[in-house]
Amino acid sequence: MYRFLLTPRWIALHVVVLLVIPAFVLLGRWQFGRFEERSANSDRVTANLAAPPVPVESLAGPVAEEDDRYRAVTASGSYDAAQGLLVRRRPQEGRPGFYVLTPLVMADGRAVLVNRGWVKAGATADTPPEVPPPPTGQVNVTGRLRLSESEESSGIRDRQGLPAGQVLLINLDTIGKRLPYELLGGYVDLTGQQPDTDPAPEPVPAPDVGAGGGLNLAYGVQWWLFIGVAIGGWILLIRREAADQRAEGAQAGADEETAAPAG
Known part of the structure; x- marks a missing residue:
């Protein structure tokens, strides 16, 4: 029933999925690393601005x-x-x-x-x-x-x-x-x-501390969700192909019985 998994078309699909999964893992880890880095930077800058x-x-x-x-x-x-x-x-x-x-x-x-x-x-x-x-x-x-x-x-x-x-x-x-x-x-x-002066140059605004890497956290979660999507889609395609194979086999058996001469 599952011999179709060894055909060239399916082997190519297996290779793509096996390459995509570690790529998504690495991309997610990179985004999580950026989240930690930016959050630490945001915390440090916030503390420095508030320090005496x-x-x-x-x-x-x-x-x-x-x-x-x-x-x-x-x-x-x-x-x-x-x-x-x-x-x-x-x-x-x-x-x-x-x-x-x-x-x-x-x-x-x-x-x-x-x-x-x-x-x-x-x-x-x-x-x-x-x-x-x-x-x-x-x-x-x-x-x-x-x-x-x-x-x-x-x-x-x-x-x-x-x-x-x-x-x-x-x-x-x-x-x-x-x-x-x-x-x-x-x-x-x-x-x-x-002493102050008037007129004077306009003050430079304080730095925008931002979200502390919140977008990177969201992107990291997104990449890891893509892993589940890739695996789920792969399994779904295999099950659909197997179901089609079973349906074709059942139809072929029914055709043979219909075509058999009456004994």
């Missing part, structure tokens, strides 16, 4: 650690407006614009790069944006610690030939080579400062 601020130099020495991303930090010093930079291609709320970077020189002679916020682009690509100046004298800032950017981490391709005072990446190693003092290994997205 600490001095930036306690976290960002020569480098800043991945686990300290978005940690609330404080710093005191004076802005070096002459060394300020604009970061191109930084849209905010769907509007093209720039981030405003200004070094804050601290009492020990080192500096931390502060992203003072966002300004809209000029009327044309060649028109410089209007940038409010930073406050003068001693300044106390609070903000979120950020890591140095690279092409890989940001997805932004760096290039040469930009207008003076503009960059595409907040790469602290590259920027630090232009400055007459040492930069800390992380920069700060400004959330508050004393």
